Amino acid sequence: MARTVWDSSVGKKTVMAVSGLIMLLYLVVHMIGNLKIFFGPGEFNHYAHWLRTVGEPFMHYEWTLWLIRIVLVAAVVAHAISAYQLSRRDIRARPAKYVHRKARASYATRTMRWGGIILALFIVWHILDLTTGTVHAGGFQEGHPYQNIVDTFSTWYGNVIYVVAMLALGLHIRHGFWSAAQTLGVGSRTRDRALKTVADILALLLTAGFLAVPVGVMTGVVN
Amino acid sequence: MKLTLRVWRQRAADADGAMSTYEVDGISADMSFLEMLDTLNEELILTGEDPVAFDHDCREGICGACSLVINGDAHGPERTTTCQLHMRSFADGDTIDVEPWRAAAFPVVKDLVVDRSAFDRIIQAGGYVTAPTGAAPEAHATPVPKPDADLAFEHAECIGCGACVAACPNGAAMLFTSAKVNHLNVLPQGAPERETRVLDMVAQMDEEGFGGCTLAGECATACPKGIPLVSITGMNKEWLRATRKVSGR
Numbered sequence: 226m227a228r229t230v231w232d233s234s235v236g237k238k239t240v241m242a243v244s245g246l247i248m249l250l251y252l253v254v255h256m257i258g259n260l261k262i263f264f265g266p267g268e269f270n271h272y273a274h275w276l277r278t279v280g281e282p283f284m285h286y287e288w289t290l291w292l293i294r295i296v297l298v299a300a301v302v303a304h305a306i307s308a309y310q311l312s313r314r315d316i317r318a319r320p321a322k323y324v325h326r327k328a329r330a331s332y333a334t335r336t337m338r339w340g341g342i343i344l345a346l347f348i349v350w351h352i353l354d355l356t357t358g359t360v361h362a363g364g365f366q367e368g369h370p371y372q373n374i375v376d377t378f379s380t381w382y383g384n385v386i387y388v389v390a391m392l393a394l395g396l397h398i399r400h401g402f403w404s405a406a407q408t409l410g411v412g413s414r415t416r417d418r419a420l421k422t423v424a425d426i427l428a429l430l431l432t433a434g435f436l437a438v439p440v441g442v443m444t445g446v447v448n
Numbered sequence: 449m450k451l452t453l454r455v456w457r458q459r460a461a462d463a464d465g466a467m468s469t470y471e472v473d474g475i476s477a478d479m480s481f482l483e484m485l486d487t488l489n490e491e492l493i494l495t496g497e498d499p500v501a502f503d504h505d506c507r508e509g510i511c512g513a514c515s516l517v518i519n520g521d522a523h524g525p526e527r528t529t530t531c532q533l534h535m536r537s538f539a540d541g542d543t544i545d546v547e548p549w550r551a552a553a554f555p556v557v558k559d560l561v562v563d564r565s566a567f568d569r570i571i572q573a574g575g576y577v578t579a580p581t582g583a584a585p586e587a588h589a590t591p592v593p594k595p596d597a598d599l600a601f602e603h604a605e606c607i608g609c610g611a612c613v614a615a616c617p618n619g620a621a622m623l624f625t626s627a628k629v630n631h632l633n634v635l636p637q638g639a640p641e642r643e644t645r646v647l648d649m650v651a652q653m654d655e656e657g658f659g660g661c662t663l664a665g666e667c668a669t670a671c672p673k674g675i676p677l678v679s680i681t682g683m684n685k686e687w688l689r690a691t692r693k694v695s696g697r
Binding site: 316 | 454456467517519521522545547550551552554601616617618619620632647650651653654656657658659660662663665666676677678680681682683685686687688689691692694695
């Protein structure tokens with residue numbers, strides 16, 4: 226079965242849909258967690274520490290977190306490889322372009338590939354900035370995410386990278402969520418409007434929710 | 449009407465092609481687009497030039513032979529086949545670009561003619577029923593629920609012209625294949641091959657070098673028979689169901 230799925234263009238789309246939905250679910254939780262920053266450093270840093278102790282005493286310190294990280298890495302890798310292979314197939318299928326070209330499809334649809342690349346680069350930067358601290362500006366402090374976030378959004382480039390990535394995320398989810406529903410065969414004529422509305426709401430809420438943090442730092446609400 | 453045509457000319461499959469410009473005069477608004485091209489070809493023959501090759505057959509909008517991407521739209525600005533497109537859709541003095549269907553799986557044979565036999569091979573992979581159905585059956589013999597009959601009819605309207613492939617930014621044949629799969633899979637006559645049909649047709653579609661679906665929706669917009677985009681969703685559902693069932697055996 227795994228072979229049938231991976232060898233088929235429809236199967237690879239299924240891999241994209243499922244891995245995309247896993248990432249989407251994670252993003253909703255991540256975004257809600259981020260908003261705790263507005264309740265001050267005490268609550269936010271405590272929440273970050275709690276993420277490492279989830280499941281104790283059954284799970285050892287950070288086990289749950291690593292389990293989530295492994296699932297997420299698998300989802301990102303599966304999503305990216307499928308996207309790369311499907312895109313190659315798509316580009317090969319239309320070798321000669323039309324002379325008379327028209328602007329086609331919605332902006333969200335047309336920017337899926339570039340948006341995906343932007344998001345992949347963002348994820349790398351985001352982890353190096355706020356998880357490992359490798360490229361962090363102004364002294365990374367392990368266990369003090371509140372201070373680290375304030376540092377990042379006190380730089381102009383930190384804000385620019387983040388805002389661009391979150392706008393790309395919103396567009397990506399807008400087309401991606403609805404598309405995943407079609408790929409998984411749950412879309413229908415009667416459900417189409419509802420699915421499009423949910424996609425728009427998810428895109429809007431996630432973008433706004435994530436952007437609230439840098440806006441909070443910029444306006445001094447978070448400092 | 450007086451028009452300027454920019455037409456894709458390519459002498460043979462392996463030759464390089466280019467857009468050539470022609471002026472045509474005395475075009476009536478009541479002419480079909482193909483009649484307008486006939487007029488151009490008559491002039492070309494008189495001047496000793498090679499006439500523009502294009503596919504056409506019934507000229508009634510039911511055979512699926514005509515093609516042409518007109519000003520960037522498959523079958524032109526109206527939602528119909530090129531043979532049913534009339535010159536009243538254009539204005540006097542217009543410049544019209546005429547190009548062949550563009551897809552790796554539809555190689556150009558000459559000028560505006562492309563080889564669409566990839567579609568035939570997709571049909572051969574599963575677009576048929578093995579149950580002997582004979583002539584039109586007695587209506588009570590095999591009852592088909594009304595919604596199923598409607599769905600089958602809607603998808604049976606596909607004439608296999610390939611406008612979906614031409615319009616798709618990925619050169620995908622998903623709408624065509626899904627129309628055939630949905631048409632037969634919903635009917636009792638198509639039930640024996642329900643799983644193999646969708647798996648084999650999708651595999652053949654991939655084999656032919658068509659692209660994948662990114663749900664841009666261009667196919668459904670271009671389709672002269674109004675096959676809806678949700679048809680692709682239906683095929684995805686059938687494909688997933690068949691994959692589960694076949695691997696469960």
